Amino acid sequence: MINRKPASVSEVQAFVKEAPRIFSHGAGTKTALTVSVDGVTTLDMTLISGLQEYEPEEFTFTALAGTRIVDVNQALSQNGQYLPFDPPLVEHGATLGGTVAAGLSGPGRYRYGGVRDFLLGVSYVNSSGELVRGGGKVVKNAAGFDLAKLMIGSLGTLGVIVELTFKVFPAPELFSTLQLDFDTLVDALQALQQASVSHLDIDAIEMAPTESGFGVWIRIGGSAKTMPARIDRLYKMYNQGEILNGSDEEIIWQQLREFNWVPGGWSLIKLPMTHGRILALEGEVKRESMLRRYSCAGQIGWLAVKESPESIEPVIVKQGLYGLVILGSSERLRLGEYPSVSFYSRVKTALDPINRFVEV
Amino acid sequence: MNPDKFLSDLSQIYPAERFLTQPAQLTPYESDALTAYRVRPLAVVLPVTQNEVIETVRLCGRYQIPFVARGSGTSLSGGSLPVEGGIVIALNRLDRILRIDPENRIAVVEAGVVNLDVSAAAQPYGLYYAPDPSSQPICTIGGNLAFNSGGAHCLKFGMTSNHVLGIKAVLPDGEVVQLGDESLEGIGPDLVGLFVGSEGLFGIALEVILRLMPKPEIFKTVLASYSSLEGAGNAVSQVVASGLLPGAMEMMDELAIQAAEAAVQANYPPGATALLIVEIDGEKNQVEEEFEQLMGVIESSGAQEIRVAQDDADRARIWKGRKSAFSAVGRLSPDYIVQDGVVPRSRLGETLAEIERLSKQYNVRVANVFHAGDGNLHPLILYDGREAGSLERAEEIAGDIIHICIQSEGSITGEHGVGMEKRAYLPQMFNEVEMNTMRQLYNVIDPQKISNRGKMFLDIDSIFLNNGGAIYDQ
Numbered sequence: 001m002i003n004r005k006p007a008s009v010s011e012v013q014a015f016v017k018e019a020p021r022i023f024s025h026g027a028g029t030k031t032a033l034t035v036s037v038d039g040v041t042t043l044d045m046t047l048i049s050g051l052q053e054y055e056p057e058e059f060t061f062t063a064l065a066g067t068r069i070v071d072v073n074q075a076l077s078q079n080g081q082y083l084p085f086d087p088p089l090v091e092h093g094a095t096l097g098g099t100v101a102a103g104l105s106g107p108g109r110y111r112y113g114g115v116r117d118f119l120l121g122v123s124y125v126n127s128s129g130e131l132v133r134g135g136g137k138v139v140k141n142a143a144g145f146d147l148a149k150l151m152i153g154s155l156g157t158l159g160v161i162v163e164l165t166f167k168v169f170p171a172p173e174l175f176s177t178l179q180l181d182f183d184t185l186v187d188a189l190q191a192l193q194q195a196s197v198s199h200l201d202i203d204a205i206e207m208a209p210t211e212s213g214f215g216v217w218i219r220i221g222g223s224a225k226t227m228p229a230r231i232d233r234l235y236k237m238y239n240q241g242e243i244l245n246g247s248d249e250e251i252i253w254q255q256l257r258e259f260n261w262v263p264g265g266w267s268l269i270k271l272p273m274t275h276g277r278i279l280a281l282e283g284e285v286k287r288e289s290m291l292r293r294y295s296c297a298g299q300i301g302w303l304a305v306k307e308s309p310e311s312i313e314p315v316i317v318k319q320g321l322y323g324l325v326i327l328g329s330s331e332r333l334r335l336g337e338y339p340s341v342s343f344y345s346r347v348k349t350a351l352d353p354i355n356r357f358v359e360v
Numbered sequence: 361m362n363p364d365k366f367l368s369d370l371s372q373i374y375p376a377e378r379f380l381t382q383p384a385q386l387t388p389y390e391s392d393a394l395t396a397y398r399v400r401p402l403a404v405v406l407p408v409t410q411n412e413v414i415e416t417v418r419l420c421g422r423y424q425i426p427f428v429a430r431g432s433g434t435s436l437s438g439g440s441l442p443v444e445g446g447i448v449i450a451l452n453r454l455d456r457i458l459r460i461d462p463e464n465r466i467a468v469v470e471a472g473v474v475n476l477d478v479s480a481a482a483q484p485y486g487l488y489y490a491p492d493p494s495s496q497p498i499c500t501i502g503g504n505l506a507f508n509s510g511g512a513h514c515l516k517f518g519m520t521s522n523h524v525l526g527i528k529a530v531l532p533d534g535e536v537v538q539l540g541d542e543s544l545e546g547i548g549p550d551l552v553g554l555f556v557g558s559e560g561l562f563g564i565a566l567e568v569i570l571r572l573m574p575k576p577e578i579f580k581t582v583l584a585s586y587s588s589l590e591g592a593g594n595a596v597s598q599v600v601a602s603g604l605l606p607g608a609m610e611m612m613d614e615l616a617i618q619a620a621e622a623a624v625q626a627n628y629p630p631g632a633t634a635l636l637i638v639e640i641d642g643e644k645n646q647v648e649e650e651f652e653q654l655m656g657v658i659e660s661s662g663a664q665e666i667r668v669a670q671d672d673a674d675r676a677r678i679w680k681g682r683k684s685a686f687s688a689v690g691r692l693s694p695d696y697i698v699q700d701g702v703v704p705r706s707r708l709g710e711t712l713a714e715i716e717r718l719s720k721q722y723n724v725r726v727a728n729v730f731h732a733g734d735g736n737l738h739p740l741i742l743y744d745g746r747e748a749g750s751l752e753r754a755e756e757i758a759g760d761i762i763h764i765c766i767q768s769e770g771s772i773t774g775e776h777g778v779g780m781e782k783r784a785y786l787p788q789m790f791n792e793v794e795m796n797t798m799r800q801l802y803n804v805i806d807p808q809k810i811s812n813r814g815k816m817f818l819d820i821d822s823i824f825l826n827n828g829g830a831i832y833d834q
């Protein structure tokens with residue numbers, strides 16, 4: 001196995017050209033997805049880093065793929081802006097490229113959309129070592145096929161991402177959270193539902209089993225001036241719960257974003273799902289020893305397991321779901337039956353006809 | 361490739377009233393909203409079931425007959441123009457809303473469903489479908505998806521692509537695929553995102569899963585008039601700099617204002633050179649606070665006249681003028697071309713000045729209506745098709761405007777697509793490697809090049825058909 005750490009885009013191109021099999025990674029924060037495979041050249045992209053262009057008045061920035069998101073966030077916050085898809089594992093050192101390739105968004109993606117909705121353009125090195133630009137640098141662009149989208153969740157199999165352009169938004173001045181406790185799952189689901197169709201501007205809705213039942217966390221963001229009235233209104237919708245502010249509030253979301261709730265040595269599985277499927281899934285997983293979080297009003301399930309992730313694959317399959325192991329380790333990272341496999345293989349043939357980029 | 365045999369097989373799929381071959385029946389399908397182009401198709405079929413579409417596509421594959429999917433034919437770039445020797449698959453009747461699911465906030469609809477009908481069906485649950493092209497009372501979800509259509513309210517919540525969760529499609533070689541599903545998130549390359557915006561080249565979307573959103577609690581809308589486009593443009597920059605995120609930020613110039621006024625009596629301030637519409641939507645308290653802030657910005661932006669919509673009717677009137685601008689401008693001139701290039705927002709002012717200069721130089725009238733919030737221009741270039749050289753002049757000025765967009769690292773199209781009309785410019789925005797990547801994708805998805813052949817790529821006939829695609833196998 002050869003490990004390479006290119007220091008420039010042209011070096012990435014050169015390494016790609018000389019290696020028959022390539023696997024690229026960022027800071028390695030998605031531990032399960034950062035693999036080493038025999039006979040494969042590994043490209044560590046963390047030196048390909050730096051903010052290239054940032055024009056706050058355009059609501060866009062362009063940065064190299066290895067740029068750490070903490071650094072981006074700092075530059076953005078100096079201008080009162082943020083990445084609304086709430087990238088995860090930022091404090092662990094996540095890079096922009098790794099986040100895009102893993103296709104991950106945090107709990108805050110609920111309000112305005114996920115990483116797919118904020119990525120405007122990419123440059124990647126293709127399997128011939130050529131630089132390819134997809135998408136654009138402006139907030140709106142419908143020219144040609146949207147190649148940038150293909151990099152979302154690509155796990156490095158379609159090219160080595162070297163540069164990215166994102167859309168950003170003005171950041172809310174502050175956040176406030178209503179924390180609710182329910183004895184039964186049905187009540188908790190009802191609460192999620194009520195929030196998700198309400199006319200309140202909600203930033204995030206999270207649900208998780210607790211020791212005594214089920215907790216629901218509803219976060220709103222906005223101006224300091226209106227916040228007291230708005231959180232009060234949210235409270236009155238349920239007439240119960242606890243209002244959290246300041247660091248008590250922030251820590252809840254930080255935990256979720258950073259996956260700090262996942263015990264060391266456990267594996268974490270991402271499950272795309274819907275609110276309507278939680279009841280059935282909970283019925284199955286309760287018996288297993290695992291931790292669960294349901295993000296975005298039940299649109300994303302996160303399962304943390306102590307045993308090997310494959311051991312719970314039957315449960316996932318039974319529910320008609322499919323998942324990806326993000327943290328920990330697993331023989332197989334993809335669990336369950338993936339849709340659109342045949343369409344994907346066409347795309348793979350088009351973009352990487354010589355199969356240079358390893359599929360993990 | 362025997363068209364008679366093909367047509368006779370095709371007629372087996374459809375009853376006579378949904379299988380059109382008579383010249384008089386074909387005429388309405390010969391062009392779309394880009395009226396400068398016309399092509400008579402071999403036949404037009406009107407499927408009412410997904411199976412009919414699938415069978416039709418498979419038949420086309422067997423005979424290598426090109427097909428064009430058509431929604432309502434409102435494409436402004438010639439996207440739904442028929443292909444010579446091919447058929448049109450008109451999807452207006454494939455229009456069942458299969459499911460509105462308030463629990464998961466999704467709508468499952470067939471591709472021929474009209475955009476606004478989705479919101480109407482979601483209305484009882486307090487939900488709506490966000491992307492709002494001005495053509496939304498007639499255009500279809502399939503057409504929206506093919507072009508990644510936008511609208512006035514796409515600044516905050518994005519375009520069609522940001523609201524499509526799943527697509528069931530029949531690929532040009534007859535395979536039926538399901539991309540994405542009901543969840544907000546997927547795993548693996550974002551294939552839904554690739555299909556959206558593929559301009560009908562990847563086959564036909566049959567059924568689409570759309571994300572619905574709760575309707576904003578309130579809207580607050582202000583209209584301000586300025587004595588110059590630059591003045592209005594500066595106001596846009598100031599709004600953005602103030603840290604606000606409006607739901608919509610739209611501009612119109614003098615010619616567009618006059619046309620809208622004459623067409624729908626929007627009651628816009630008389631004599632304005634430029635008009636800016638800004639709308640804030642969302643939760644009541646927050647909107648009121650932000651609107652106050654917005655008014656502070658607008659009041660110090662040198663506006664001539666400022667009007668705040670007093671009620672829903674007032675707001676509707678303001679938007680009616682804006683949304684009818686295209687058809688209104690149509691009254692000023694027998695024909696027009698609309699461009700929809702994008703420039704970085706900070707370059708709006710200079711770009712508009714340049715368009716004005718070009719308009720004088722070519723002696724061609726240009727009306728401007730555009731999405732100022734995201735730098736998406738819509739210059740409407742007026743011409744008279746009966747006058748020799750008039751279309752050519754209009755196309756020349758359109759080309760100049762597109763060049764400005766490319767030079768400023770913008771885009772040749774924000775939402776109307778490449779279609780027929782901007783095929784020559786796509787290779788100016790993307791280099792040969794990038795163009796080849798797109799052609800390769802087209803090649804693996806439509807090896808026979810029968811799905812909307814000749815759109816997006818200018819050179820598809822010469823490159824693929826003469827070489828049987830071999831050039832890309834090297």
Ligand SMILES: Cc1cc2nc3c(=O)[nH]c(=O)nc-3n(C[C@H](O)[C@H](O)[C@H](O)COP(=O)(O)OP(=O)(O)OC[C@H]3O[C@@H](n4cnc5c(N)ncnc54)[C@H](O)[C@@H]3O)c2cc1C
Pocket residue numbers: 392393428429430431432433434435436438439440451471472492493494495498499500501502503504505506507508509510511512559560561563564565566686687775776812
């Ligand atoms: C007055 C007016 C105002 C407009 N305003 C806007 C605006 O604000 N924003 C905007 O973005 N656009 C606007 N448009 C452009 C146009 O309405 C949009 O492009 C719209 O999405 C086209 O929808 P349609 O149903 O008419 O599609 P068509 O014109 O019939 O087709 C458009 C393209 O989609 C393909 N297609 C159609 N159905 C399918 C399917 N099921 N599967 C695959 N491909 C398919 C066609 O082959 C074609 O390439 C406007 C047009 C007019 C005339």
